[in-house]
Amino acid sequence: MKSWFALICLLGLSVSVLGEQIRYDNYKLLRFTPTNEDELKLLVQLQESNFGVIFWQEPSRVGRPVDVMFPPHLQGDTFEFLRKRLVSTVMSDNVQTLINNEARGLLQNGKALNWESYGTLDDINEYLASVAASNSFAEVVTIGKSFENRDLNVLKISKSSGSDRPAIWLDGGIHAREWISPAVVTYVINELLTSNDTEVTQIAEDFDLYVMPVMNPDGYVYTQTDRMWRKTRATTNSPLGCRGADANRNWDYRFDTGGSSPQPCSDTYHGGSGFSQPETKAASDFYNTIGNQTKMFLSVHSYSQYILLPYGYSAERYPDYQEWMRIGQAAARAIAQPFGTEFTVGNIVDLLYVSSGGSVDWIKGIHDTSVVLAFELRDTGRYGFVLPPDQIKPSGVEFLEGFKVLVRELRTRLDMP
Structure with a gap:
């Protein structure tokens, strides 16, 4: 198990530090719901070893959903391992699509806050x-x-x-x-x-x-x-x-x-x-x-x-x-x-x-x-x-x-x- 999480750390480094504009093309957002303490512990271990996955909601207790974002390169064996072990739901197939849709609503230059757009x-x-x-x-x-x-x-x-x-x-x-x-x-x-x-x-x-x-x-x-x-x-x-x-x-x-x-x-x-x-x-x-x-x-x-x-x-x-x-x-x-x-x-x-x-x-x-x-x-x-x-x-x-x-x-x- 430790070597598996170590691999995540090493793989994650390649996407954490490269490039100026960070994009999330084909990143998947999954919701896991741990049903017992062993499943919860697995998610905690993933979080503690995290460089490549991003937790939107942290693991806390049995029954509470945990939202985790996976980059494309971790959607192979690691991804399938977790999906087989845990109850899961795909919340988004492509997080960048959510970001792009949100960006269309950014406040245009020269306009005052109107609470219909996000401001800088x-x-x-x-x-x-x-x-x-x-x-x-x-x-x-x-x-x-x-x-x-x-x-x-x-x-x-x-x-x-x-x-x-x-x-x-x-x-x-x-x-x-x-x-x-x-x-x-x-x-x-x-x-x-x-x-x-x-x-x-x-x-x-x-x-x-x-x-x-x-x-x-x-x-x-x-x-x-x-x-x-x-x-x-x-x-x-x-x-x-x-x-x-x-x-x-x-x-x-x-x-x-x-x-x-x-x-x-x-x-x-x-x-x-x-x-x-x-x-x-x-x-x-x-x-x-x-x-x-x-x-x-x-x-x-x-x-x-x-x-x-x-x-x-x-x-x-x-x-x-x-x-x-x-x-x-x-x-x-x-x-x-x-x-x-x-x-x-x-x-x-x-x-x-x-x-x-x-x-x-x-x-x-x-x-x-x-x-x-x-x-x-x-x-x-x-x-x-x-x-x-x-x-x-x-x-x-x-x-x-x-x-x-x-x-x-x-x-x-x-x-x-």
């Missing part, structure tokens, strides 16, 4: 700048620089000159390939300022808001070259030249205690130490300055349609966990109202996997912020990370319905009207 980092930053220029109560705060010296931008919306108003934090784009995340976060900004729903616009009247649409700008830019890139773009000590760390395994709370990798070539590489990545260090330093004021922290990801409660390092429950399960389920019911999209609520470990070093763990563990949740947006695997742009607005609409429920609960807890 420049498009998003121009939008934030335009919001700040058009509204005296908004400003773009550059909280630091990425590894490649890009601005780390947070939009602050505050309609009060005081510093004692409760605040809400919303971020996206911590994983580069999850394009729907920044799209929905910017959609929320627009609705907070322009919606016909007075309950939505009232949020900006009563709360300070800190919104960071793209926490991992280097990675987001690099997805124009490699659409499946997940990590930051920092250099590492890898003799193979592998770059980047998983920015959601790099927060310094219970760092490297499970569910991350010490291998720089892994998609879940946790970095050399907690906050070794300038992006997570800058975000945490900034949050330290607003942590006492901030009462809600929401981090937006994709995909799976989950509302996730801390913690990720273990299944440990914090004191009011059951109460927040109830509230999360109310938010899920609200999300389902517009289009029938079903979200599942639960602890990160219960629904996904152990994943130490995540942002929500640090926020809850260090600051004990009242409302701390991560959202995994659409879909459940038909398109995965390559969600068509015609699903941006529906994703934003339903997320906003859940957001409204959470803010109502927060108002009650803060004794606000």
Whole structure:
């Protein structure tokens, strides 16, 4: 078995490092559903030895689907071995076709964000700048620089000159390939300022808001070259030249205690130490300055349609966990109202996997912020990370319905009207 996985590593190197524009022609996306612990272990071994296959959904528990992308050169004996051993479904025969279809919906040069197309980092930053220029109560705060010296931008919306108003934090784009995340976060900004729903616009009247649409700008830019890139773009000590760390395994709370990798070539590489990545260090330093004021922290990801409660390092429950399960389920019911999209609520470990070093763990563990949740947006695997742009607005609409429920609960807890 070890020699078989070693062969995968060697074969995978040939496609990991060659060429500037990474394409996924004839890559197949398979969904495996492990039915026992041995099958689960097989998928874990594949992930730990991975250079040639790309996991879209990681192995976590028996019965939970695992989505894996196979390059053409691994669709021979290796591919057939797994298909015979495991229950599997072909989700896509050619991932590049999904990418090509998505690319047709990229925002055209010179056009403003419209949430009918995916924008580039420049498009998003121009939008934030335009919001700040058009509204005296908004400003773009550059909280630091990425590894490649890009601005780390947070939009602050505050309609009060005081510093004692409760605040809400919303971020996206911590994983580069999850394009729907920044799209929905910017959609929320627009609705907070322009919606016909007075309950939505009232949020900006009563709360300070800190919104960071793209926490991992280097990675987001690099997805124009490699659409499946997940990590930051920092250099590492890898003799193979592998770059980047998983920015959601790099927060310094219970760092490297499970569910991350010490291998720089892994998609879940946790970095050399907690906050070794300038992006997570800058975000945490900034949050330290607003942590006492901030009462809600929401981090937006994709995909799976989950509302996730801390913690990720273990299944440990914090004191009011059951109460927040109830509230999360109310938010899920609200999300389902517009289009029938079903979200599942639960602890990160219960629904996904152990994943130490995540942002929500640090926020809850260090600051004990009242409302701390991560959202995994659409879909459940038909398109995965390559969600068509015609699903941006529906994703934003339903997320906003859940957001409204959470803010109502927060108002009650803060004794606000």
